[in-house]
Amino acid sequence: MNSTDFNHGLCDFLSRATTPFHAVAAMAATLREAGFESLDETEKGASTQPGGRYYLTRNDSSLIAFTHGTEHAPGDGLHMVGAHTDSPCLMVKPNPERLRQGCFQLGVEVYGGALLNPWFDRDLSLAGRVSYADDAGALATGLVDFRRPLAIIPSLAIHLDREANSNRSVNPQTDILPLLALAKEGEEPALRELLATKLREQGHAVGRVLDYELCFYDVQPPAVVGLKQEFIASARLDNLLSCYVGLQALLAADPAQSSLLVCNDHEEVGSTSAVGAQGPMLRSLLMQLAGNEPAYAHMLDRSVMISADNAHAVHPNYADRHDERHGPHLNAGPVIKHNANQRYATSSETAGLYRLLAEKEDVPVQSFVVRTDMGCGSTIGPLTAAELGVRTLDIGVPTLAMHSVRELAGSEDAFNLWRVLRRFYAYPRASAPRVE
Missing domain, CATH: 2.30.250.10 (Aminopeptidase i, Domain 2)
Structure with a gap:
């Protein structure tokens, strides 16, 4: 696959996913076509099998899809990717x-x-x-x-x-x-x-x-634009772009590992809902997979979450709104998001893991830190980290005009993020190296 083919699929998804409900319906249809089974959480004692692929939805607007590894069960640790289905509207x-x-x-x-x-x-x-x-x-x-x-x-x-x-x-x-x-x-x-x-x-x-x-x-459809087709212009890039990238990475995941994708609703209004990242949806499923509290704690100790949500690219007309050393550019690689006050959940450990994976794919990496005299936004990463206690990285594709009716991203960045997330899902150790 190349970026042109990838972006064609991305634009088609963005066109269909006009609301969180339609986004989840489109993702669920893709998963079913790929052989994923719908998991009924109401079944007491519902179990998964090695090599099995499953998904579930709640409120028709949030989705979790995961694979039970043929060599490493979920209890051995999960490679998890998170995104959100909602956009300002x-x-x-x-x-x-x-x-x-x-x-x-x-x-x-x-x-x-x-x-x-x-x-x-x-x-x-x-x-x-x-x-x-x-x-x-x-x-x-x-x-x-x-x-x-x-x-x-x-x-x-x-x-x-x-x-x-x-x-x-x-x-x-x-x-x-x-x-x-x-x-x-x-x-x-x-x-x-x-x-x-x-x-x-x-x-x-x-x-x-x-x-x-x-x-x-x-109704204006998504488009690849620019003299050299350098850009993707579309509504809802934040954050359906990450949902699509995560979904495609999961479909290409190494079947030996246990991998998971969660796409929550209500991030744009704080995530405090039954199906938001601060709600019980993900924890409930992980507890069911683990079986009991000690097994759950062991699972999370060996798991890593990558929270994928778009990052602010430096605007050529407003470059002074960025820290001069941390202004991400379009098509210069996905962005690791840092914040010392924990508005992002990135640590040196999780950032280091991402850099290693990106090196293996020859994908460039950028860093974002908000200007010290400006307030910092947040995303599902810190909420998920706090709810689960899992090591988390906040990453995103650089974007202009975020939260506008039509946003702009680089035409290489989503494809490059997919390459790294696919590598992450194949990473042989769910537990990042510990400092001795």
Whole structure:
């Protein structure tokens, strides 16, 4: 495989994975096609077999996939990779319909730390999960994705806001309601009826729609761009890029080792949920695989987690926002993320292991440390490390325009990260060398 083939698959995945629900559905389909079995956690005493490959989902928005090594069982230690399925977006409110000046709009809530200005003047569609009562009155769910432009958030003309280029702020309550149609009082569309019709077209026996989790997204497809095709431009690169890289690495993993991929929802809002990295999902599965507390402790002592989440590339127009010695560049290799205050979980031990693996693949490595006079973001790495007590590395592909409606990454970096993670899954020792 080369980077061109890899990026073709990445762009296809990004196009399909318009919400965390659709991302998990796409990953689960790929796993099933590759021979992975769905693991039923509700089965008491459910067990795995050497050479077996398994996956499970929760809330339709988080996923764990793992392999039971033919030579090293999970209890001997796991090579784990973590990522997250969610991205900042505009989510539809429960009672969203608004009719203003003959314009039918939907009220939205900002999910995560979204960069709001780029959402204006984009062709937007709608996707998510819908809960409904079926024809028999039972609760059921279905995924919807309209896959065509339904809405737009028009900018205010500069003639009416002469300071727009120097002093424009966005009020998320009043300024970013998407416009869907023209309508008169009493003739405006009903969102739940639109959803019911869409579900029925997909074969669902919908009695009535009860509730939903919907988000708007930009319909512009992912693209490889640049004079030399140096870049990938797409929505949701943070962090579906890492989900795809981790998935492809797991599919290519050495069957002798026990390997695991976890993709959690809700990272962008703090990860404190039943299916977030600070929730019980991963620990519950690992405890089931270990069988008891002593075996669980032994497993984690011999395990390593690589948390993969995009890193801030140095912006050519704003280079002063980076520490001058730690400004990662596009297509210069994945980035090890460091923070002395534990906003990232990287240690010298886990960073050293990654550098050894990258050397074997001839993949360059970069380092990121935030400017000392600026606040540092975080990711699932520290949360997972704290929840499990497992040695953890925070790594990421350098990215520009993070949390925008359309982000930018280098066209070589995702492929290079895949090469290193594939090597990590084949690493012969789950336990990194200890200092004597």
